[in-house]
Amino acid sequence: MSGQGGKLAGKVAIVTGAASGIGEAIAALYLEEGARVVVSDLPGGGLAERFGSRADARVVEIDVTADEAPARLVQAAVGEFGGLDVLVNNAGIAMGKAFEETTDAEFDRIMGVNVRAVFRLSREAVPALKARGGGSIVNLASIMSGTGGPMLSAYATSKHAVLGLSRGMAVDLGKYGIRVNALQPGSIWTGMSRPFMNDPAFREYWEKKAPLGRIGDPEDVAVVALFLATDAARFVSGAGIAIDGAAGVNF
Template sequence: MTSSPSLAGRLIIVTGAASGIGEATVGLLAGDGARVIAVDRNEDGLARLAAGTAGVVPLLADVTDPALPERLSQTLQSIGRPLDGLVNNAGIGRGGMAEETGDAELEQFLAVNLVSAFRLSRFAVGAMRAAGGGAIVNVASIYSIVGATASAGYSASKAALAGLTRQMATDYGPENIRINAVAPGLIETPLTRERIASETWRRHIFIEQAPLRRVGQPIDVARVIAFLLGDAAGFVTGETVRVDGGWAMGRYPRPEAAR
């Protein structure tokens, strides 16, 4: 399935590429003809992705590694073309109120969800100048927009990522570098599938109270990411696009059971 022919021939980095939203994004971009540098610390997942998807360059790495930008620079040199796009998708998430979140856990949320994206975006804007511009898409969360219960560290890190999106969009727009974010709601991934099936309260809150009344799929988010990377979004920057089935807009009880 394709979504943006304007991405054909472009070189795009995707982090957290081996599963969930990242895997769907890599597949969609590669299907559109893009060359994708897929970054993940899951060696088996990366190998599977590279074997099954043409145009993928796997890079086994942890996004919190300060040396990752240099490794990416070397990869770009070996490919022999400038960078066109970056998708900061890698992230972690756990519950916990502020009183239950220690300093070390908060630092981990910030290291993975915010600092890694900051570091890679800083690298990317420099690399994109050689191409005359480019696009960055950060994967935030609907929790970066609405108040969420028992999610202090995660919500804070994702809200900061949305703020970084707006700030960098302001600074680098004059260089034809667009920076946007997506804010997924409840998405069915390997990490959430079991909880969605077993936790009735989660289905009630996130599905029965959402206008579209279904759980999201990774491809739902991947399509929006591809749009924001492509020429069709050429006049869009600094935005955080909700991909949540309308949940944040329309949280209200429903008389019928959710599908």
């Protein structure tokens, strides 16, 4: 499905972290379904090569933690495409490090990218979403939003915070018709997980942990992000949605 007839025809979205993995899959699916999309990622990550030639995509290369990032991104959507309906806060970083070795700078960086930038960009997006009579914010939380994991204390902290932030935003923004939900993927094949997955024991653990018997693909997450962007999800807000092959409930 594409263009006029797509499920997102007429909608404008921002997707951060769109150069690779889950964000790239979400941006590609939104475009395929007729949305116009501001795609964003760090400079030099291949974003312009991937999406730059499309009339329905605008590339904004910026670090989401930059002071000016929220205004740049929302202005790109409103200025180039006339408004904003969907914000996908996907950009994120992971770090495998023992708790007692994690430095202040590492902790602050992971919270800055995974949490503070989500807070700031969402706040900036509210007036534009209100101006359309409502919209959808989709935040990338994690299976680690509800549990811990070895070498992942800072990451798990940040993803618990994303889930809490999403719930708080859903409560405060409901009166504007703005829905806010958190996606909680399990282990998904991307650049983020590949270094962990190179350890056969780690990979086998996650394949066995998921009763559906495999590691997920970015497209498994993108289809849920598509649903949340459509009006079919009109009464879904404040949810944390597991996309993990039941790994999170398999003890």
